[in-house]
């Protein structure tokens with residue numbers, strides 16, 4: 075049993091738009107998801123969970139375990155096996171082998187804005203606010219309503235334009251007091267403004283993009299279907315927590331898979347039965363039924379076999395695939411591995427290339 079909390083800082087590489095209603099083929103839901111209290115845009119944890127699961131499943135070589143699970147007509151579904159690190163980590167719905175659902179062991183919180191980029195006369199700046207810093211755990215700061223604090227060396231001017239808004243300097247900001255993992259080049263350009271002003275500046279500096287509705291049948295642009303929508307701009311820093319609550323403590327790392335394989339090969343009938351029962355392949359009442367036992371054994375062996383892959387006429391554990399290089403064999407490692415691919419493949423949104431890419435810049 076283990077409990078871990080990983081706090082990640084992400085940076086948007088592209089504009090990111092996650093609509094409140096999700097994404098449908100050929101059209102986009104125009105309203106961006108916002109936090110109810112602050113009205114600040116965010117990336118919902120559910121959207122991150124889906125993207126991270128999908129990339130992790132592809133890296134591990136089990137695309138079947140990538141998506142949403144069972145379809146409404148009962149087809150498809152995750153494998154749902156105790157031998158599958160993807161289903162173990164993210165949970166599963168349906169599948170050929172298990173007619174059940176399980177919630178998994180990880181929770182991804184919403185990704186919230188930490189530092190928001192604004193262009194000014196003195197170059198790019200990143201604005202933030204006292205509550206934003208405090209929620210992240212970067213220390214406590216104060217600033218007067220309508221005023222701003224920035225590092226001494228940023229500019230000798232007493233005023234700064236933040237997009238359309240001019241703010242007056244209240245005092246210097248001592249960035250060494252801020253417990254932030256960002257590079258010095260970014261830290262030296264942080265401007266602290268009040269929570270209220272922060273919401274205002276963020277919402278009036280979102281990227282507005284124009285797109286075209288596509289006809290889902292023909293893929294052609296629909297006439298008069300030009301529309302605009304808002305996105306979180308590139309170079310925004312956000313943070314989220316990945317909580318791993320591994321209550322079962324049975325994560326199928328390579329070592330455990332080998333142990334299970336050994337148990338099935340050994341002559342110890344009791345150990346074998348105990349394993350098959352814990353995997354729900356054998357009912358306690360069927361324990362002395364030779365045929366049922368044999369069937370269960372065969373399925374268990376197939377499960378383990380399918381955690382292997384065939385490469386150059388050689389069988390090897392999926393964990394050994396080149397795509398899994400350097401991935402820590404824990405649920406936390408699986409999440410980090412999925413998140414890593416989001417820097418190239420994005421986290422949904424428009425479903426087009428070059429949109430929604432986010433890069434993990436730090437773990438704190």
Ligand SMILES: [Zn+2]
Nearest residue numbers: 139153158161
């Ligand atoms: Zn699976």
